[in-house]
Amino acid sequence: MATDTKLGPDATAIPASTGQLNRDDRVALLRFMLLMRAIEERAMSLYRQGRVPGSFYDGFGQEAVSAGAAFAMGPADRLCVLHRDLAAHLVRGVTPVRIFAQYMGRAGGVTEGREGNVHFGDRGLGCVGMVSMLPDMMLVxxxxxxxxxxxxxxxxxxxxxxxxxxxxxDFHEAMNWSAVQRLPVIFVLENNQYAYSTPLSLQFAVDPVERARTYGFPGERVDGNDVEAVFEATRRARERALAASGPTLIEAVTMRMHGHAAHDDMRYVPPELLSAWRERDPIERQEKRLSALGVDVEALRAGVAREVEQAAREALEMPMPDPAGASGGVFCEGEAEPLGDGQAPWSRFAEVSDA
Ligand SMILES: Cc1ncc(C[n+]2csc(CCOP(=O)(O)OP(=O)(O)O)c2C)c(N)n1
Ligand SMILES: [Mg+2]
Known part of the structure; x- marks a missing residue:
């Protein structure tokens, strides 16, 4: 992964934009974004064919926010992945075929057919399934x-x-509690300009980075369409968290390029706003960077397209789940993890607050 990586033979050709990412990492970031886009485009067509039930949500144009942030996290860290963050599942190792199977409610999906939407997470890979009530994943x-x-x-x-x-x-409760307890937590605010049809101007009067500061921890605004900038900000936030310095809010500024979900034609979004953001497409930007380093971007795209098509075909062949297993995986089976040192939780909280 991205931390402690060895620089490859072409390292001298890589501009020192981040100091942390080697050539392989940078290609991997592009690949995760390409995969996310290709999977979502294919899944959207499956939705239109009636093969994906319910609705369909995508993160077109926002790929850098989930790819960059997830890439900065370590194997033991935990990620609460939302509805526009498909790349995070991919970074953690969920395969495209499992994702297609998930959307189509097949037995081979991440929830084994119990859910046919975005509320999934493979705990073995460090992802926690999304709670639909927003923003309750902050509390989780x-x-x-x-x-x-x-x-x-x-x-x-x-x-x-x-x-x-x-x-x-709940946002304010999570911010306050995390600050008071100096918790090792990172909040990546995916500022995509809209909440359904509500624009930013009707959402808050104080900017989110300021809000973090008033709660007592740093807020940092980054270009959410620059995958390496998102990675860097998250890496720094993780270092703070692991040094017991507490939470960070990263505001990744981006744009929701599609409707809220498949049913939404987003007529309420001014076309000039969309065309301005189209110029800043995160995938094209990373492709330009890597082309300048001699990476064969076309070959990468073609490989991703083949992989995604193959995954979609495999998922279409998968069976539907056995209804008899519907209630499985709902309750904890096995023992809960112990606290570790036998200390009463409240004494540990007191220590933390005094620190
Ligand atoms: C408490 C709550 N109210 C309403 C919804 C329905 N809902 C789902 S997504 C969404 C829009 C959220 O906007 P934002 O937080 O900006 O995320 P985005 O969809 O833009 O990524 C709404 C209203 C919900 N899931 N939870
Ligand atoms: Mg939004």
Missing amino acids: AAGMAMAFRMRGEARCALTWVGDGATSRG
Whole structure:
């Protein structure tokens, strides 16, 4: 992964834009974004054919936010992945075929057919399935971070949160509690200019980075369409978290280039706004960077297209789940993890607050 990587033979040709990413990492970031886009485009056509039930949500134009942030996290960290963050699942190792199977409600999907939408996460790969109520994943992430601290583990939790969700009460509770407890948690605010049809101007009067500061921890705004910038900001936030310096809010500024979901024609978005953002497409930007380094971007694209088509075909061949297994995987089977050192939780909280 991205940390502690060895520089490859062409390292001298790589501009020192990040200091942390080698050539392979940078290609990997592009590949995850290409995969996300190709999977979502194919899944959208499956939705239109009636093969994906319910609705369909995508993150077209926002690929850098999930790819860059997830890439900066370590294997033991935990990620709460939202509805426009498909690349995060891919970075953690969920295969495209499992994702197609998930959308189509097949037995081979991540939830084994119990859910046919975006509320999924493979815990074995460090992803927690999305709670639909927004932004409750912030509280889940804060809770996990608190558990890591109580057990004395060097791990942190990250969640994405939409701009619209920042106006909910739970957002403020999560921000405040994380600050007071100096939790090892990272909030990546995916500012895509809209919450359904509500524009930013109707959402908040104080900018989100300022809000973080007023709660007592740093907020950093980054270009959310620059995958390497998102990676860098997340890497720094993770270092803070692991150094027991507490939470960070990263505001990744981007644009929702499609409707809220497949049913939404987004007539309420001014066309000139969309065309301005089209010029800043995160994939094209990373492709330009890598082409300048001699990477064969066309070959990469073609490989991704083949892989995605193959995955879609395989998923279409998969059976539907056995209804008899519907209630499986709902409750914890096996023992819960112990706290670790036998200390009463509240004494540990007191220590943290005094630190
Ligand atoms: C508490 C709550 N209210 C309403 C919804 C329905 N809903 C799902 S996504 C969404 C828009 C959220 O906007 P934002 O937070 O900006 O995220 P985006 O969809 O733009 O990524 C809404 C209203 C919900 N999931 N949870
Ligand atoms: Mg939004």
